[in-house]
Amino acid sequence: MKKTINRKKFIKTAVISGLGASLLTSCGATEKSDITAPNLITSKKYKWKMVTTWPPNFPVLGTGATMYADWVREMTGGRIDIKVYGGGTLVPALEVFDAVSSGAAEMGSGASYYWGGKEASLQFFTTVPFGMNAQQMNSWLYSGGGLELYEAQYARFNLVPFPGGNTGVQMAGWFNKEINTIEDFKGLKMRMPGIGGKVLEKAGGTAVLSAGSELYTNLERGVIDATEWIGPYHDYLMGFHEIAKYYYSPGWHEPGSNLEIIVNKRLLDTLEPDLKAILQTAAFRLNMWILSEFEAKNNEYLQKIITETDVEVRRLNPDILRKMRQYTRETIQELVDSDIKTKTLYESYSKFQKNINEWSQYSESAYYNMMNNG
Ligand code: CA
Numbered sequence: 001m002k003k004t005i006n007r008k009k010f011i012k013t014a015v016i017s018g019l020g021a022s023l024l025t026s027c028g029a030t031e032k033s034d035i036t037a038p039n040l041i042t043s044k045k046y047k048w049k050m051v052t053t054w055p056p057n058f059p060v061l062g063t064g065a066t067m068y069a070d071w072v073r074e075m076t077g078g079r080i081d082i083k084v085y086g087g088g089t090l091v092p093a094l095e096v097f098d099a100v101s102s103g104a105a106e107m108g109s110g111a112s113y114y115w116g117g118k119e120a121s122l123q124f125f126t127t128v129p130f131g132m133n134a135q136q137m138n139s140w141l142y143s144g145g146g147l148e149l150y151e152a153q154y155a156r157f158n159l160v161p162f163p164g165g166n167t168g169v170q171m172a173g174w175f176n177k178e179i180n181t182i183e184d185f186k187g188l189k190m191r192m193p194g195i196g197g198k199v200l201e202k203a204g205g206t207a208v209l210s211a212g213s214e215l216y217t218n219l220e221r222g223v224i225d226a227t228e229w230i231g232p233y234h235d236y237l238m239g240f241h242e243i244a245k246y247y248y249s250p251g252w253h254e255p256g257s258n259l260e261i262i263v264n265k266r267l268l269d270t271l272e273p274d275l276k277a278i279l280q281t282a283a284f285r286l287n288m289w290i291l292s293e294f295e296a297k298n299n300e301y302l303q304k305i306i307t308e309t310d311v312e313v314r315r316l317n318p319d320i321l322r323k324m325r326q327y328t329r330e331t332i333q334e335l336v337d338s339d340i341k342t343k344t345l346y347e348s349y350s351k352f353q354k355n356i357n358e359w360s361q362y363s364e365s366a367y368y369n370m371m372n373n374g
Contacts, residue, residue, distance in 0.1 A: 043079065044079065044272075045078070045079055045080075045081070046079065046080045046081065046106075046271070046275075047081050047083070048080060048081070048082045048083070048105075048106040048107055049082070049083055049085060049090065049105040049106055049107070050065060050068075050069060050082050050083070050084045050085065050105065050106070050107040050108060050109060051085050051087075051090050051091050051096045051099050051100065051105040051107075051108050051109075052065050052084060052085065052086060052087055052093075052096065052108065052109040052110065053087050053093040053094065053096050053108075053109065053110035053111065053114055054086060054087055054093075054109065054110075055086055055087055055088075055212070055213075056085075056086025056087070056089060057086065058086070059233070059234065059237065059297075060165075060233070060234075060290055060293050060294060060297070061109070061165065061259065061290070062084075062086060064109075064164075064165055064286055064289060064290050064293070065084045065109040066084050067286070067289065068082070068084075068109075068164070068261065068282055068283070068285075068286045069082035069083070069084050071282045071285060071286075072278060072279060072282050075278045075281075075282065076274075076275055076278055079275060080275055080278070080279070082106075082107065084109075085105075090105065091104070091105065093110075093114075094114055096108040096109075096110045096114075096262075097110070097114070097115045097118070097157070097159075097262070100159060100262050100263070100264050101157045101158050101159055101264070102158075102264075103158075103264045103266065103267060105264075106263065106264050106267050107261065107262065107263050107264070108261070108262045108263075109164065109259070109260070109261055109262075110259070110260060110262070111126045111257060111258070111259050111260060112124075112125035112126045112150075112161070112258075112260055113125075113126035113127070113193070113194050113257075116194060119153070119339075119341060120335050120339050120341075120342050121153070121339060121341040121342040121344075121345045121346075122153065123194060123195060124342070124345050124346065124349050125141075125146075125150050125153075125161070125258060125260070126257050126258050126259075126260075127254050127255060127256055127257040127258065128195050128328075128332065128349075129195055129196050129199055129252055129253045129254075129255075129324070129325075129328040129331075130252055130255065130324075130325050130328050131255055131256070131349070131353065132255065132256060132349075132352075132353050132356070133168070133169060133255050133256040134166040134167075134168050134169075134256035134258075134291050135256075135364070136256070136352075136353065136356045136357075136360070137166060137256050137258050138163065138166065138258075138287070139352075139356060140348075140349065140352045140353075140356075141163050141258065142163070144348075144352045144356075145348055145352075146348065146349070146352070147161075147163070149344075149345055149348055150163075153341070153345075154262070154265075155265060158264060158265045158266055159262050159263065159264065159265055160262065160263045160264075160265045160268050161260045161261070161262050162260065162261040162262075162263070162279070162280055162283035162284075163258055163259075163260060163283065163284075163287050164259050164260050164261035164283045164286045164287055164290070165258070165259035165286055165287055165289075165290030165291065166256055166257065166258050166259065166287065166290060166291045166294070167230055167231065167254065167256065167257045167259070167290075167291075167294050168231070168256060168291055168294045168295055168298065169231075169250055169251055169254075169255050169256060170228065170230055170231050170250075170251030170253075170254040170255075170257070171228065171229075171230070171231050171232065171235065171247065171248065171249050171250070171251050172228065172248040172249055172250060172251050172252060172253075172316055173190065173191075173192075173226055173227055173228035173229070173247075173248060173251075174219065174226060174227050174228075174229075174235070174240045174244035174246070174247055174248075175225070175226040175244060175245070175246040175247075175248060176225060176226070176244055176245055176246070177225075177245075177246070178246060179246070179248060179316060179320065180317065181317075181319065181320065182203055182319070182320050182323040182324075183204075185200065185203040185204055185205040186203070186204035186205070187204065187205070187206070188200075188204075188205040188206070188225050188226055189205070189206045189208050189223075189224045189225045189226070190205055190206070190207065190208060190224060190225060190226040190227060190228070191207075191208050191209070191210045191215060191218070191224050191226070191227040191228060191229075192205075192207045192208075192227075192228055192253065193207075193209060194253070195253070195328070195331055195332070195335075196228070196252075196253025196254065197209075198331045199253065199324055199327045199328050199331050202327035202330065202331065203323065203324065203327060208223075208224050210223075210224065210227070212229070212238075215227050215229065215238065215240075216238055216239055216240070216243065219240065219243055219244060220243045226244075227240070227244075228251065228253065228254075231251075231294065231298040231301075232297075232298045232299075232300075232301035232302040232304075232305055233294070233297035233298050233300070233301040235247075235301075235305075236301045236304060236305060241305055241309040241311045244311070245310075245311065245312060246311070246312050246314060247305065247311050247312070247313045247314070248314050248315065248316050249313070249314070249315050249316070250315070250316070252316070252321055252324055252325070252328075259290065261279075261283045261286065263279065332346065
């Protein structure tokens with residue numbers, strides 16, 4: 001009898017909430033209305049703000065954030081309505097972390113290496129030079145204990161992180177001279193953020209920090225000699241092919257940058273469990289969509305660069321990469337020696353990377369070699 005009353009009450013509430021007929025059918029069939037009803041009865045509506053580090057409508061990353069908001073609105077039947085703000089429109093791009101941590105905005109979209117100035121170890125949740133690729137990174141995060149460490153680090157800032165996209169392997173950058181030996185980096189002024197910049201300096205170069213909006217002009221006027229950005233799609237949209245002659249691969253400094261959705265932890269904890277699950281699940285979807293979009297578009301635009309421009313697309317030679325790798329080991333060791341949090345994190349990261357590299361020799365790597373040599 002009680003069950004019947006609850007079901008009637010549930011159906012009434014669900015109809016008022018504007019939920020679809022399929023949900024009514026499935027709940028009726030499984031008799032689980034007692035479990036789900038309390039959440040639906042509240043039907044509370046949330047208007048949330050998502051601040052991002054990306055310029056407004058920035059391809060893939062910015063548009064991905066907007067799609068995330070659309071998915072959440074759709075999946076929650078409008079109970080969570082997220083308004084997305086491009087970098088600088090509500091808070092400056094690099095203040096996203098603090099804005100979400102304080103609750104000034106409920107959510108954010110960015111990458112943890114932007115917060116490396118707060119704690120160097122946070123960079124490992126995006127990428128490090130000669131680190132893991134997208135597939136390995138997702139594997140570490142979701143199945144290798146990485147996400148637990150990520151969550152524990154962020155909980156101290158009242159934040160919950162969700163992996164929310166990956167760029168895949170980036171390009172090494174745009175140069176106006178040939179790069180044949182490690183000596184060619186001596187005196188080279190190059191836009192190269194993060195740990196990659198420190199590695200470049202060990203090779204005798206100068207790492208310059210330029211905002212994305214200034215890169216084209218700085219490269220054109222010779223303020224910098226070279227720049228890295230992302231990959232063929234975004235680089236083409238920036239117009240670098242108009243002002244630089246050589247485009248080198250691979251992006252040793254960013255082999256698979258993980259992007260993040262961050263949520264204010266206190267506010268997330270006040271949400272009904274189904275809403276929390278939707279926010280998390282939509283981030284899984286975003287993670288898959290962004291990597292897929294990067295791979296498809298980069299392939300298309302690489303072909304455009306090769307066929308429609310005079311740019312020479314080349315690979316850095318193995319000697320250069322070996323040297324850069326050695327400088328990277330030294331740079332990371334210095335970081336590990338000076339910071340206990342980096343040490344703990346690096347132990348998990350490097351152990352996972354070492355193991356998965358062994359497996360990759362027999363799986364991905366063996367497969368690519370076979371396909372490229374036959
Ligand atoms: Ca980059």
